[in-house]
Amino acid sequence: MSQIPEVFQQGWKPPVQSQERLPGHQKLINPRPIDDITADGKPYKASGKLEGKSAIITGADSGIGRAVATLFALEGADLTLTYTPHEEEDARDVEKAIHEKTKNTRKVILLSFDLRDEKNCQSLIREHLKAHGNKLDTLVLNHADQMMNTDIVSLPTEQWNEVFQTNINSFFYITKAAVPHIPRGGTICFTTSVNAFKGNPKFLDYSATKGAIVAFAKSLSSQIVGEKGIRVNAVAPGPIWTPLIPPSMTDDAKEKFGQSVPMGRPGQPVECATCYVFLASTDSSYISGQVLHPNGGNIVV
Structure with missing residues (x-):
């Protein structure tokens, strides 16, 4: 019997x-976040749910x-993965791990783009199609920025604009x-x-963009699911242990x-990735x- 990991x-x-x-x-994060071990301590068991599919996953x-x-790779999908330029080492590590698994x-395919630029977003789609035989079955837009600020008066307008450009404008460009x-x-x-539904006074701009994503x-979906037969959904994680946490929160917030x-x-x-496989x-x-809500039991409406 597998032992349930402490995390x-x-x-x-x-x-x-x-x-x-x-x-x-x-x-650099310790302990490393878990990619493919389930909560019972066992390796994720794939069943070919995405066999023959081609997907773009950002961030x-x-x-x-x-x-x-x-999980997409384990389920049989071929992938284009994006990352920011200074994250190449992590991106190469993902590529290596997927090939091994x-x-x-x-x-x-790994591609590094500044997705705040619409031309780069257009290039992402072209490069994916070129690499995967003009095939694009699934688009997963996951990239985001967040920076803590507790006072709207001191929130720099430049930060507000940058977070919107990264977190929602780029979603429009790519889609x-x-x-x-x-x-x-x-x-x-x-x-x-979850901040799209509950709000978060420490992440005003981030929360606003996440609300915009839900509405988008x-x-x-209402625009294209009937006409084009493309399903559109979202995942709203709660507090998830990722490398975004150490550089974006105060020590007091990290403690809690x-x-x-x-x-x-x-x-x-x-525990979030299984939602994306399902969708x-x-x-x-x-x-x-x-919207699916892997958030540790918080009830949101």
């Missing part, structure tokens, strides 16, 4: 640690994006370029946040991270315009 047990608290640069390095060098990429049976190439039966999935997903949810601990990326597969064929 999945109620009351687990990650040690307080710091990193200087957003979004944080996977290689895939670490955290939730890395776990989504890992899948015995080199999956095609993985606009991708939709003409996604076939009927294809899927789009956005990463939003629901509106886009994940302790207030009913399950009494932060979640692991794998990209035919298991969710009658679901569109919806």
Whole structure:
């Protein structure tokens, strides 16, 4: 019988640690976030849910994006993964890990883009199609920035604009370029946040963009699910242990991270990644315009 890892047990608290640069390095976080071990301590068991599919996953060098990429590959998908330029080492580590776990049976393309630029977003779609035989079945937009600030008066306008450009404007740019190439039966999935529903006074700009993502997903689904047959959904994680945490929070916030949810601990990326697998597969064929909430038991409406 597998032993349940400590990180999945109620009351687990990650040690307080710091990193200087957003979004944080996977290689420096301790303990490393879990990509493909389930809460019973067993390896994730794939069943070919995405066999023959081709997917783009943004922000895939670490955290939730890395776990989504890992499970998609295990389920049979070929991938294009994006990362920011200073995260290349983490991105190469994801690529290596996927090849090892899948015995080199999956095609993985790494692309580094500043997705705040619409032309780069258009290039992402072109490069993916070129590498994967003009095939794009699933689009997962997961990248984001967050920076703590507790007073709207002191929140720099430049920060507000940058967070919106990264967290929501780029979603529009990429989706606009991708939709003409996604076939009927294809899927789009956005990463939003529990903060879109509860609000967070420490992350005003971030929370606002995550609310915009929810509205974008629901509106886009209403626009295209009937006409084009493309399902659009979102995932709203609660407190998840990723490299984004050490560089974006105060030590006091890190000390309390994940302790207030009913399950009494932060979640692991794998506990979100299974949601994306479900939404990209035919298991969710009658679901569109919806949000899944892997958040440790918080009730949101």
